[in-house]
Amino acid sequence: MARRRVRFTFEGDSVTEPVIYLVGHEFDVVTNIRMADVEHDFGWVVLEVDGDHDEIDRALAWVASKGVRVDPVAGDVVES
Amino acid sequence: MTYATSLACRECGREFPLDPLHVCDFCFGPLEVAYDHDGIQSKISRERIESGPRSIWRYKDLLPVDDDFIVDLNVGMTPLLRADRLAEQLGMRELWIKNDTCNPSWSFKDRVVAVASSRARQLGFKTLACASTGNLANSVSAHAARAGMDAIVFIPHDLEAGKVLGSAVYNPTIVAVNGSYDDVNRLCSELADNRHWAFVNINVRPYYAEGSRTLAYEVAEQLGWRAPRQVVAPMASGSLFTKIHKGFQEFQRYGLIEETPVRMIGAQAEGCSPITSAWRNETTNIRPVKPNTIAKSLAIGNPADGYYALKTMKRTDGGATAVTDPEVVEGIQMLAEYEGVFAETAGGVTIAGLRQAIANEQIDPNESTVAFITGGGLKTSDAVVDHVTQAIPIEGTLQSFEAAFAEAPEAVGVGG
Ligand SMILES: Cc1ncc(COP(=O)(O)O)c(C=O)c1O
Ligand SMILES: [Zn+2]
Numbered sequence: 445m446a447r448r449r450v451r452f453t454f455e456g457d458s459v460t461e462p463v464i465y466l467v468g469h470e471f472d473v474v475t476n477i478r479m480a481d482v483e484h485d486f487g488w489v490v491l492e493v494d495g496d497h498d499e500i501d502r503a504l505a506w507v508a509s510k511g512v513r514v515d516p517v518a519g520d521v522v523e524s
Numbered sequence: 525m526t527y528a529t530s531l532a533c534r535e536c537g538r539e540f541p542l543d544p545l546h547v548c549d550f551c552f553g554p555l556e557v558a559y560d561h562d563g564i565q566s567k568i569s570r571e572r573i574e575s576g577p578r579s580i581w582r583y584k585d586l587l588p589v590d591d592d593f594i595v596d597l598n599v600g601m602t603p604l605l606r607a608d609r610l611a612e613q614l615g616m617r618e619l620w621i622k623n624d625t626c627n628p629s630w631s632f633k634d635r636v637v638a639v640a641s642s643r644a645r646q647l648g649f650k651t652l653a654c655a656s657t658g659n660l661a662n663s664v665s666a667h668a669a670r671a672g673m674d675a676i677v678f679i680p681h682d683l684e685a686g687k688v689l690g691s692a693v694y695n696p697t698i699v700a701v702n703g704s705y706d707d708v709n710r711l712c713s714e715l716a717d718n719r720h721w722a723f724v725n726i727n728v729r730p731y732y733a734e735g736s737r738t739l740a741y742e743v744a745e746q747l748g749w750r751a752p753r754q755v756v757a758p759m760a761s762g763s764l765f766t767k768i769h770k771g772f773q774e775f776q777r778y779g780l781i782e783e784t785p786v787r788m789i790g791a792q793a794e795g796c797s798p799i800t801s802a803w804r805n806e807t808t809n810i811r812p813v814k815p816n817t818i819a820k821s822l823a824i825g826n827p828a829d830g831y832y833a834l835k836t837m838k839r840t841d842g843g844a845t846a847v848t849d850p851e852v853v854e855g856i857q858m859l860a861e862y863e864g865v866f867a868e869t870a871g872g873v874t875i876a877g878l879r880q881a882i883a884n885e886q887i888d889p890n891e892s893t894v895a896f897i898t899g900g901g902l903k904t905s906d907a908v909v910d911h912v913t914q915a916i917p918i919e920g921t922l923q924s925f926e927a928a929f930a931e932a933p934e935a936v937g938v939g940g
Binding site for chain 2: 449478483486487490492515517523524
């Protein structure tokens with residue numbers, strides 16, 4: 445079992461899609477929301493995703509394919 | 525002995541021990557070092573600071589490290605220059621340049637890495653790590669060498685050799701990741717959770733970030749124990765910017781300087797300005813961007829401390845600027861030509877941002893202002909190489925010189 449802490453950023457149409465609900469159905473992962481702020485056309489959700497390491501990778505790739513930006517909770521850690 | 529007592533969540537306030545932790549287990553908010561303020565107050569004084577070493581360690585009462593673990597490369601106490609010639613160009617009355625290009629690895633990152641590496645040593649780590657293509661990697665590699673620790677640096681596989689040199693010379697392990705920026709980001713976040721390494725800007729980030737406060741301490745001390753009225757500082761993650769303000773506040777709290785307001789102005793490059801965009805749109809919701817600017821050291825599309833930088837602007841009646849790449853080059857040139865300081869692109873962003881802030885009336889040209897120049901120019905020489913003075917070719921004879929001089933007297937000499 446692995447656990448990943450991520451931030452989803454939604455813009456435009458992706459705001460209204462139930463992506464977090466769906467990802468728990470489509471994949472063998474459990475999501476747990478910790479913080480969120482959603483406006484009408486923009487929002488972010490900070491959550492924990494539990495599951496098998498590779499299953500989490502697949503689940504997050506699927507979320508990204510829905511037009512949601514997926515980042516580690518700590519923001520960008522690569523510096524130039 | 526350090527007065528650091530715990531790590532506190534910036535969102536919910538929950539406290540955690542001084543471990544290698546960076547987010548709150550409950551709300552995932554970022555953690556910040558908390559101190560025993562009474563203990564500090566009872567010990568600290570101008571005299572005590574003035575009798576300390578000429579480095580950031582003169583402020584060790586305010587840093588989260590015990591004496592025995594300090595990794596000392598003599599970072600800090602960089603010059604604060606009164607910049608009258610540049611001030612005149614900009615129509616300002618009192619401008620100061622904090623020249624942090626004068627650090628051991630030529631950027632302000634030495635301040636944060638000095639604290640992170642020291643605390644890492646105290647926490648029992650043997651390895652320092654980071655993902656960086658420039659300043660951060662240079663500083664981590666240098667500090668690991670100085671401390672006799674191992675360093676591991678992650679870079680994108682297509683980075684130019686010239687950029688790697690400033691780290692490679694200190695002989696760290698360099699891992700070139702064949703993947704996108706996002707892949708490197710994800711990999712390093714996972715490694716920080718899995719390995720017993722001190723990833724300076726991930727699992728020991730709360731300690732790391734504290735190092736930036738020393739910039740404010742030094743400026744206040746160098747100004748003769750007072751804060752400036754206005755500050756311009758560059759923003760990537762936004763950490764430096766918020767910590768400079770925190771530094772002035774702490775000095776006020778401990779009675780080391782008078783309680784005067786300091787207006788905080790942040791500077792970004794237009795090609796990567798998520799914090800400035802949020803400021804202009806009057807929202808605290810930062811929209812991540814894909815960076816596209818010559819100011820690579822500020823190219824963080826998803827800034828960890830952007831929200832806190834915005835709060836700092838709001839609280840200080842400050843603001844944010846965003847400047848174009850040509851303005852960045854002009855900023856570098858102005859600083860070099862009028863004050864003799866050669867900055868990297870981040871410094872160009874600061875000077876161009878200062879100019880913009882004056883034009884927008886975010887800065888009062890009659891009030892004391894400090895501009896933070898955070899990295900040395902040789903790191904980004906490509907940015908200016910096509911814009912600087914070219915040599916005048918002559919033969920080694922007086923005649924040839926005189927002929928060239930007649931053609932371009934202003935280029936050859938002053939006053940003939
Ligand atoms: C030269 C220089 N200036 C400023 C910054 C901004 O730092 P921060 O991420 O704390 O905003 C950086 C960091 O990436 C840098 O390398
Ligand atoms: Zn919390």
